[in-house]
Amino acid sequence: MAAQDDERRKIERDLHDGAQQQLVALSVQLKLAEQLVGKDAEKERELLARLGSQASAALEDLRSLARGIYPPLLADKGLAAALESQARKAAVPTTIEAGGVGRYPQDVESTIYFCTLEALNNVAKYAEASRAIVRLWQRDGHVEFAVDDDGRGFDADAASYGTGLQGMADRLDAIGGELLVESHPGTGSTVSGRVPVGGTG
Ligand SMILES: Nc1ncnc2c1ncn2[C@@H]1O[C@H](COP(=O)(O)OP(=O)(O)OP(=O)(O)O)[C@@H](O)[C@H]1O
Ligand SMILES: [Mg+2]
Structure with missing residues (x-):
């Protein structure tokens, strides 16, 4: 987890700086450009080119940052392979059933991943489970x-979401999808979601 936190802070810094x-800087200069409209066409053109x-x-x-965040295995081989590789490292024995899925746009794949x-x-942190199963289908x-x-x-009431579950809900919402959490104390949990990808498959 510490490595993940370090990575997150690095991304935060990269974004910030x-x-x-x-x-x-762009939005400050856009204000300047606005003041030049109709006054000094030459200066305005120069400024706009610079902007x-x-x-x-x-x-x-942003692109190169995203390339760094986006796992190469996911980019090369897609969801099933990338999740298989993570499952092999998981603390709780984890099975991936993802035979029916193909390749999707990068934001769909990274969100689901x-x-x-x-x-x-x-x-791993809370469930005290003996196994986990990840299923993907279309x-x-x-x-x-x-x-x-x-x-x-x-x-699993939405009011008890922490940053993890809320972040999942937000990410899914951003691409038109939704999150569903089903759990009752004592009976295990299912965290599921869906994302529109078009077509009828
Ligand atoms: N599979 C699970 N089994 C049991 N409890 C769970 C499970 N998933 C989530 N929880 C409970 O839901 C809470 C909220 O989870 P969430 O991922 O939103 O936040 P978090 O894990 O506590 O914090 P963060 O994800 O920011 O590190 C957890 O603290 C935990 O109590
Ligand atoms: Mg969490």
């Missing part, structure tokens, strides 16, 4: 996932 600063290249630089920074890993983290134009454990269960 990189794209965030660049975007702040354009600064926007490209910020985008490039990170949601699944956070659900497995929670199983139905009605959605990719769906479910992480199931046979542990102690918990009060």
Whole structure:
């Protein structure tokens, strides 16, 4: 976990010092540009050109940051292979059943990947489970996932979400998906979600 925290802080710093600063500078200069409208066409053109290249630089920074965050195995081989590899390292014996899924846009794959890993983290930290099962399938134009454990269960009311579950719900919501948590103390838990991917498969 400490390595993960370090990684998170590094990303936070990279965002803060990189794209965030660049975007702040951009919005300040956009205000300047606004004041130049109709006054000094030449200066305005110069400023706009500069703003354009600064926007490209910020985008490039974000892209390379995203490449660093996005696991290479997920990029190369997709969800099933990336999750298999994580399952082999999991503290709780974990099975992946993902035969029916293919490749999806990067934001879909990374959202499902990170949601699944956070659900497995929670199983390891709290569930006292003897096993976990991750299932992925495609139905009605959605990719769906479910992480199931046979542990102690918990009060799965949305009010008791911590940053982990809330982050999962937010990430899924951002791409039109949704999160479902089913658990009753004593009966294990199922954390599942679905994301629209179009088509009817
Ligand atoms: N599979 C599970 N089995 C038992 N309890 C769980 C399980 N998943 C989550 N919980 C309970 O739900 C709470 C909220 O989980 P959530 O991931 O939102 O936050 P967290 O894990 O406590 O903190 P963070 O994810 O920010 O490290 C956990 O503290 C734990 O009590
Ligand atoms: Mg958590």
